[in-house]
Amino acid sequence: MKLYNIKDHSETVSFSQAVQQGLGRGQGLFFPESLPYFDDIEALLAMPLVARSSKILSALIGDELPISQVSELVSNAFSFAAPLEQVDDHIHALELFHGPTLAFKDFGGRFMAQSLAAVSDGKKITILTATSGDTGAAVAHAFYGIDNIDVVILYPKGKISPLQEKLFCTLGGNIHTVAINGTFDDCQSMVKQAFDDSELRQAIGLNSANSINISRLMAQICYYFEAVAQLPAHKRDQVVISVPSGNFGNLTAGLLAKAMGLPIKRFIAGTNANDTVPRYLDSGEWAPQQTVATLSNAMDVSQPNNWPRIEELFRREQWRLSELASGRADDEETAESLKSLSQAGYLCEPHGAIAYRLLAEQLEEGEEGIFLCTAHPAKFKESVDAILGKDIPLPGPLAKHAQMTLLSREQEPDFQTLRDYLLEVNG
Numbered sequence: 001m002k003l004y005n006i007k008d009h010s011e012t013v014s015f016s017q018a019v020q021q022g023l024g025r026g027q028g029l030f031f032p033e034s035l036p037y038f039d040d041i042e043a044l045l046a047m048p049l050v051a052r053s054s055k056i057l058s059a060l061i062g063d064e065l066p067i068s069q070v071s072e073l074v075s076n077a078f079s080f081a082a083p084l085e086q087v088d089d090h091i092h093a094l095e096l097f098h099g100p101t102l103a104f105k106d107f108g109g110r111f112m113a114q115s116l117a118a119v120s121d122g123k124k125i126t127i128l129t130a131t132s133g134d135t136g137a138a139v140a141h142a143f144y145g146i147d148n149i150d151v152v153i154l155y156p157k158g159k160i161s162p163l164q165e166k167l168f169c170t171l172g173g174n175i176h177t178v179a180i181n182g183t184f185d186d187c188q189s190m191v192k193q194a195f196d197d198s199e200l201r202q203a204i205g206l207n208s209a210n211s212i213n214i215s216r217l218m219a220q221i222c223y224y225f226e227a228v229a230q231l232p233a234h235k236r237d238q239v240v241i242s243v244p245s246g247n248f249g250n251l252t253a254g255l256l257a258k259a260m261g262l263p264i265k266r267f268i269a270g271t272n273a274n275d276t277v278p279r280y281l282d283s284g285e286w287a288p289q290q291t292v293a294t295l296s297n298a299m300d301v302s303q304p305n306n307w308p309r310i311e312e313l314f315r316r317e318q319w320r321l322s323e324l325a326s327g328r329a330d331d332e333e334t335a336e337s338l339k340s341l342s343q344a345g346y347l348c349e350p351h352g353a354i355a356y357r358l359l360a361e362q363l364e365e366g367e368e369g370i371f372l373c374t375a376h377p378a379k380f381k382e383s384v385d386a387i388l389g390k391d392i393p394l395p396g397p398l399a400k401h402a403q404m405t406l407l408s409r410e411q412e413p414d415f416q417t418l419r420d421y422l423l424e425v426n427g
Contacts, residue, residue, distance in 0.1 A: 001062045003030040003214060006312050015064050016119040019112070019215045022208035023195045029305070030214050031312050036060060038261040045229040045236075049082070050075050052229070053222035056260070057111075060218055065118070073118060074222075077110035082223045084230035084370070087346050091359060091369040094227045100397060101137035101167055102376035104250065107223060108216030109138030115215045116207070117146055126204040126426055127151040128194055130187035131168075132246055133160045133298035134375055139209040140168035140175045150425050151209070152176045154187040154418075157410060159293050159300065163379050163398050170404035176425055177408040178418070183291045185303055186413035193415045200419060204426040212305055220253030225262055227370050235368045242268040242359035242371040244351040245277065246299035248306040250372065255310060259317055265367065269326040270358045272296045272334070272350075277304065278326040295331045295383050296350035298374070327358040335387045342388050349377040349384055 003018045005011035007028030013021060018030045036059035038044050044052055054071040061070060080098045087093050099106025116125065127149060129139055136153045143151045153168060157179035169177040180187050191208060194200055209216065228236055241264055243251045251269050258264045269277055272294040280286050288302040314321055329337065337353035348356065352373035363369045377384050378392045385391055394402060411417050 001060060001064055002033040004033055005029070006031050006308050015061050015214075019115050019119055019213065020125070020207060022206070022213050023192075027192050027195060029212065029309055031309055032060065032214075035256065035259050041261055041263060042233070045225065049222070049226050050078055052225060053078055056222055056225065057218055069118065073111065073114040077114050077219065078107065078222070080106070082107075082226050084227055085346070087341065087344055087356070090363065090367065091356070091371065092227075092231070093346060093348070093352065093356070093373045094223065094370050095373045096223060097373060097376040097379075099138075101134070101141050102379055102395065102397060103134035103138055104220075104223075104372065104374040105134045105138035105216075106142070108219040108249075109135070109142035109209065111219035112139075112209055112213055112215040113142035113146065116149070120148075122148055124205050124426070125149045125207050126422060127207050127209045128154075128191055128422065129209045130154045130184060130191045131160070132156070132184040132300055133164045134379070135209075136160075136177070137164065137168040140171055140177075143209070144171050144175055145173060150174050150176065152178065152422060152425060154178050154180050154190060156184050156187060157181050159183065160297055161380050161382065163381060163394075163402060164297075165406065165408075166401045166404065167379075167398065169406045169408045170401050172407050178421070179408045179410045180413050181410065182413035184300055185291050188301075188303070188305065190413060190415050190418050194418070194422065197419065200422065204422055206422075217249055217253050217256070217306075217309075220250060221257045221260070224254045224257035224264070228262060228264070231368060237263055237265075238367045239264050240266050240268065240359065240363055240367050240369050242270055242355040242362075242369065244296065244299055244355040244372060244374055245269045245271055246274075246301040246304065248277065248304040248310060250374070252306045252309045252313070255313055259313060266323065266325055268355075268358050268362055269324060270354045271326070271328045272299045272354060273328065273330050274300055274302050275328040276302050277307065278328050281321060281324060281326050294350075295334050295380075296354055298351055299354070325362055327361065329354045329357050333357060338384065338387050347377050347384075347392070348373060349375055349380045351375060
């Protein structure tokens with residue numbers, strides 16, 4: 001597999017290099033030089049999740065890893081289901097929260113951990129990542145206890161749910177968590193500064209585990225195929241998928257699946273009040289605003305890192321950005337959607353509720369809709385309970401971590417302070 005730096009096409013790397021390096025020169029994102037195309041989609045969709053995903057990822061990676069090794073990595077990573085649940089006659093929920101940290105990022109985090117362990121040859125590595133909620137837990141649990149890999153996770157203090165925080169800030173060991181007195185964009189900015197510091201990168205073997213890293217994105221492609229595979233064959237040619245979007249890695253993966261032959265008619269990019277992309281698609285002007293806190297905190301991102309990959313794919317495929325549907329929902333509309341879903345007999349959480357609302361608004365006659373449910377409702381117990389007047393029981397992993405002590409350190413959004421801490425962790 002060959003990938004190039006979107007900002008500097010002269011920089012090309014292998015899959016192994018991209019997984020270990022994370023970002024290219026000038027903070028450029030890596031992108032595959034070519035994508036496999038699957039002609040016989042029905043045969044592919046007839047396969048079980050692990051076998052199908054192994055075939056997809058092996059085709060992407062190429063001869064760099066034997067298919068037997070890719071199959072082993074996938075089998076270890078995708079050890080849970082992604083069921084499609086019917087909500088009404090033409091709308092389905094793709095539940096991506098059945099992994100160990102109850103969020104969709106378990107797919108990407110676990111596959112990245114498996115991939116990095118496979119290609120790093122035991123070299124000392126420091127993973128640095130920012131999280132607006134679920135990435136932290138998925139990465140922490142995926143890498144917990146792996147030899148020669150330290151993980152440092154930055155998150156905005158007070159801007160993720162208490163249960164999200166407990167799930168990844170209570171592990172200790174090789175997992176180090178830092179509460180930043182600022183926004184997710186502040187956290188993400190410091191991660192980028194660290195990657196721009198070549199001396200630091202070299203000293204600590206710096207890598208990233210959010211959707212900047214191509215291995216995470218590749219893993220996410222697989223559950224779009226799984227979603228369509230669970231639809232009856234006669235409903236597969238008019239599929240519309242609504243994606244709750246923050247950093248836009250999830251939507252990027254879905255668009256890549258479409259480019260690889262998956263018959264998706266169109267996508268809807270859903271945001272909360274942090275609506276940089278919907279405004280851009282409407283006006284053609286990229287104008288990020290100050291990030292605001294919302295009920296759907298994992299989407300509280302004003303400068304989504306993965307957007308350049310989407311624009312690159314549209315350019316390559318000669319698609320028009322005007323064909324990408326979008327929309328936004330504020331907190332009041334999110335709460336209304338949670339209530340509507342509950343009345344329909346489906347318990348959801350704020351991110352999925354936004355995707356559902358936009359899908360219900362934009363689905364046309366004859367189309368079959370899927371919205372992505374990216375986290376278990378109990379991860380947002382406080383807000384969901386308050387909106388629905390319920391008392392959601394905590395599933396096992398959350399109940400266990402809810403009783404544990406937070407181990408995070410706190411700091412201002414100052415890069416030099418973070419740099420000193422990274423060197424201390426590595427030392």
